[in-house]
Amino acid sequence: MLDAAQLADTLHALLSESPESALKVIDSADLDPAQQATLQAAVTSSTKPVDQLTAVGRALIATGHGRDDANEAYRAAFYVSAHWHDYLQDPLFTLFTANKAGHLLDKWVHYFPLYTRYFSPFRGKAVRVLEIGVYRGGSMRMWTWFFGPEAKLVGMDVDPVAIECAKDEYSVVLGDQANPEDLRRVNDEYGPFDIIIDDGGHTMEQQITAVETLFPLLAEGGVYLVEDCHTSYWDSYAGGLKRPGTFVEWVKDRIDDLHGYHIPDTDEAVHPVWTQQVSGIHCHDSVVVMDKRGRFAPFAEQSGGGEFIHLGRPATAVISELTATRLSIAAERDRLRAELAEWESLAEDLRHARADVVGLRDFLGDLERDRDDSRSDAELAAAAADQAHEQMRWMRRSASWRLTSPLRAIRRRRL
Numbered sequence: 001m002l003d004a005a006q007l008a009d010t011l012h013a014l015l016s017e018s019p020e021s022a023l024k025v026i027d028s029a030d031l032d033p034a035q036q037a038t039l040q041a042a043v044t045s046s047t048k049p050v051d052q053l054t055a056v057g058r059a060l061i062a063t064g065h066g067r068d069d070a071n072e073a074y075r076a077a078f079y080v081s082a083h084w085h086d087y088l089q090d091p092l093f094t095l096f097t098a099n100k101a102g103h104l105l106d107k108w109v110h111y112f113p114l115y116t117r118y119f120s121p122f123r124g125k126a127v128r129v130l131e132i133g134v135y136r137g138g139s140m141r142m143w144t145w146f147f148g149p150e151a152k153l154v155g156m157d158v159d160p161v162a163i164e165c166a167k168d169e170y171s172v173v174l175g176d177q178a179n180p181e182d183l184r185r186v187n188d189e190y191g192p193f194d195i196i197i198d199d200g201g202h203t204m205e206q207q208i209t210a211v212e213t214l215f216p217l218l219a220e221g222g223v224y225l226v227e228d229c230h231t232s233y234w235d236s237y238a239g240g241l242k243r244p245g246t247f248v249e250w251v252k253d254r255i256d257d258l259h260g261y262h263i264p265d266t267d268e269a270v271h272p273v274w275t276q277q278v279s280g281i282h283c284h285d286s287v288v289v290m291d292k293r294g295r296f297a298p299f300a301e302q303s304g305g306g307e308f309i310h311l312g313r314p315a316t317a318v319i320s321e322l323t324a325t326r327l328s329i330a331a332e333r334d335r336l337r338a339e340l341a342e343w344e345s346l347a348e349d350l351r352h353a354r355a356d357v358v359g360l361r362d363f364l365g366d367l368e369r370d371r372d373d374s375r376s377d378a379e380l381a382a383a384a385a386d387q388a389h390e391q392m393r394w395m396r397r398s399a400s401w402r403l404t405s406p407l408r409a410i411r412r413r414r415l
């Protein structure tokens, strides 16, 4: 095994970008050949200190070193990475790093941005906050600063020493989170809470009893946060991967409940608390957050026209082009219709003119016929006159005409 000094030397060598020195320390340590090979492989796995340190952390676990040794390697990796720059923006991480003279504060560093994310909406407001697990009061100090003077904060711990340490500065009550009676009592006296933070004993029974008792009592819009859920995977806490009865398995069931409205053929799927009052479950490494807000039955709906929802910009451009084309075609159609109407009226005039011509022709025919009739009448009359004239000449030449001439002269004088 690497002893404490050898581990520190190895990590310092990697932090100062001297992997050869780290390999020398590992060479000189009291390790069997397999352990030595595993740790050396971790050092030579990358040229970047952040990756080397992370690999050494995993190798320490694999070679039987404790989790605390691995923790040192991971801490070194974090501070040589860019992540800590981001964390400097986080108010709780800043407070934590500046907490030089306060009560002991022992946290997994990746919890800070999660606290900030879920608790910021409550900051500066008159909210009620319960923390299960006070220990030496370090987090009570942090929450007092974070939530501000309007917030009412209360701590609960099963350990009388913890109560003794914190009682002069904070409201703290003695109670066991595995006991529903204790939980209801603290809720009756100080609740209903807007925020509950479970950082108590972390056993399966404690976590599950507390959430099953307190979540239904949480205020509308409240947040329930459980820390250190990795104990669900640790033997010493009755945990294990997919082991029935762990808190993480309990959370998985709640994820099913969250979808209760979508589970067919059973009304029991819609649980009055876990389906109807949990509006969200957020799972992070070691932290589970549950939002409390009464839900309505989920339903799907559509809004807006098909073109607006489903088509992208190119299609919209094509549609506007088509619209413009349709408008210009309609204008052309109207123009042609007007032109056609004009032609139709001309054709009507032509039809009338033709009918007039036909009428005139008939009339002309009648006139011609009349003229021909008149002509033949005149010819007949002329023929008759010629005949009469001939008869007259024949008569004048006759003897009787000449004998009766004096009689006709007398008649003319009488007249």
Ligand SMILES: C[S@@+](CC[C@H](N)C(=O)[O-])C[C@H]1O[C@@H](n2cnc3c(N)ncnc32)[C@H](O)[C@@H]1O
Binding pocket: 104, 105, 106, 131, 132, 133, 134, 135, 136, 137, 138, 139, 140, 156, 157, 158, 159, 162, 175, 176, 177, 178, 199, 200, 201, 202, 206
């Ligand atoms: C991890 S410490 C809390 C640390 C504290 N929240 C902080 O950040 O400084 C866990 C605390 O939970 C308390 N605890 C353990 N079992 C408990 C139980 N069944 N009910 C209430 N508190 C419990 C312990 O006494 C201990 O003080």
